[in-house]
Amino acid sequence: MVSTDPLIQHDVLQKPIAPTLRSRAKLHLDLLLWDEASSATERRRDLERVQNKSARKLIVKPQKSGFDDEDENTPPLADGSSVLKSNGRLKRDRRMDEDRAESTVPSCVSLKSDQSIGGDLQEVIEGHKISLKRRCEHVTEGTNEAGSGTLLNKIYTELYITEGQSEEVDTQHEVRQLERISKKNIQDTPIKCQDIFKVLSEQQRHIRVVLTNGVAGVGKTFSVQKFSLDWAEGLENQDISLVLPLSCRELNLIRDEQHSLLSLLHVFHPTLQKIRAEDLTVWKLLFIFDGLDESRFSLRFNKHQVISDVTQVSSVEVLLVNLIQGNLLPSALIWITSRPAAAYQIPPSCVDRITEVRGFTDSQKEEYFRRRFSDEDLSKRIISHIKASRSLHIMCLIPVFCWITAIVLEDMMTRDQRGELPKTLTDLYSHFLRVQIKRKKQKYGGEQRPEELTEADKELLLKLGRLAFEHLEKGNIMFYSEDLEQCGLDVSEVSVYSGVCTEIFKRESVIFQKSVYCFVHLSIQEFLAAVYMFHCYTRKDRVVIKKFLKYSKPISFSGFAGFHINYNPATSLDVFLGRTLMKSLEIKNGHLDLFVRFLHGLSLESNQRILGGLLDQMENHPETIQKVLNNLKEVNSDKIPDRSINIFHCLMEMKDQSVHQEIQEFLKSEKKSERRLSEFHCSALAYLLQMSEEVLDELNLQRYNISERDDVA
């Protein structure tokens, strides 16, 4: 029936922020050796030539074309509703008509426009292609050592992407988004990444705005990188004149500045310094906004300044909204990627196509490992190990887990003493940290055996843990050197653990004068934060723990009601973990869920051992562990039905099989069960059924003793 594998919990990837650490090659402005004086006349001539040539077929829109009459009547700062009603819908419909006309034009016409672009303009495009290729062809995946980047094309594995949205977007928590991915009954139409702007059926109209959803670590940024590289190498989408990736993470850095669209492009794509406003109107542009979830903008589609001129200065968020709505450069294509919980920020009326990156299929998982390891024998062994462990196999649906698994298994397989294969997330992440410690030792030397930690190592890792924890609480994923200093870290210390925390945005540019750091993936930040918190608990650091738990309100825990009143960090593990769980359950978007799961996992001695002395080994009395397990099972989950699945995950992290077994028995029993299935059991049942490989012919809920509410749920 349902899998007996204890850990089927790839939902880790809830909300991470995983920076794909692209290599940021320096941009060589000197590629473009422009002679300003001569190019001006030349370019005007080119422009005229393009406009004349394509007047009949190509719609070359000056900024206000098509809507001038309306725009003139529109006050620059329009009240949202009136903008939307008087301009938004009407404009959109009219634009659609024009766009439809445009979309019937075969792509070669656009290509013709490129060909007719004169030498200087063509040179800008070529220069931009070279620069973009440099930026996209390597991936660094957690190491920022010079030259260490892998070629994207070597490791890039085709992803399973679908058109349309499989279900209503869950704005609360991405755990369920991930679970949804593995449901087998979703209607979906696969689409190739390079085709997302193509009209694929007669029913479809011109595709101007595409929104790509996908849970964290599923490969959105990689897709953007691959799309851009293929364009830059002249392989795909050559009807587009310029592909312009703008990561939201980077845009955050100029959140408080005022820019025009043109100056924004100059800042982020210095190779385009020489382009002018009129160039933008004749070229077919694609703007890619990667990682909307990471943006700190508030996109106000209902009330904003209307901008239709690429030289008009405003805030970045206003420029973004105008681009998306089509007020600014109405013929430009827009691609936005986002984790599902943040996608609601874009009104559906602005979006022509929604796609969803769903991760790797089983065969793609295998291909990933084959591509990753040049040693064929090693990749074969790794693939068969993953297949043998159902939990790992399911986790590898999400590419970032494939990456962590690959690092851990490569190390385990090439060691003499392999040890037990990781079965829980805490296991997997503890091994990941161990491998990073070992790599650091091998690289920077040290007298001890590679996995032994000195006091200085411990101190450094715990400082990183503190950084992770303090910023996790605040919801921060990026840090500046001041933040490092506040935790007693300096830049050189962080760089020795570049596989864990690393510097991003090394690009030379005026706006990036400050170095910015982040953990290689949010799940790694969550893990280190849990390591730090567990350390504070074992060291009885009352100040940190009390501060963390201070604001948590009591939730009804039938097993230990009232303990919150007299909480004392020196008391016991079960009380500490119980309070932390309560705190996490109070947070609606679940941003401490994974942290709490790791914290429960770290209470097991077996995981503490993997970390090679980083945590003080606790004398865990079996009774204490049993108390923690009992408490988890006794949480009154009726009050938190949406969140009870995380309690099940905590049990799994502690390698407790009892709930799993109970569910199995429920499923096997022929006669109607006497015992009432609680909300908690229902969540666990639903979860296990979704993750199971076996398809049930029938699930008759009437056979189970559940409340009506559960039935509806």
Ligand SMILES: Nc1ncnc2c1ncn2[C@@H]1O[C@H](COP(=O)(O)OP(=O)(O)OP(=O)(O)O)[C@@H](O)[C@H]1O
């Ligand atoms: N197509 C792919 N081929 C090979 N590896 C991939 C692929 N997609 C993703 N990965 C691996 O997964 C990691 C995370 O991917 P990526 O950063 O693209 O995810 P994301 O969806 O943008 O996540 P987030 O929402 O957290 O930013 C990459 O660093 C890489 O190791």
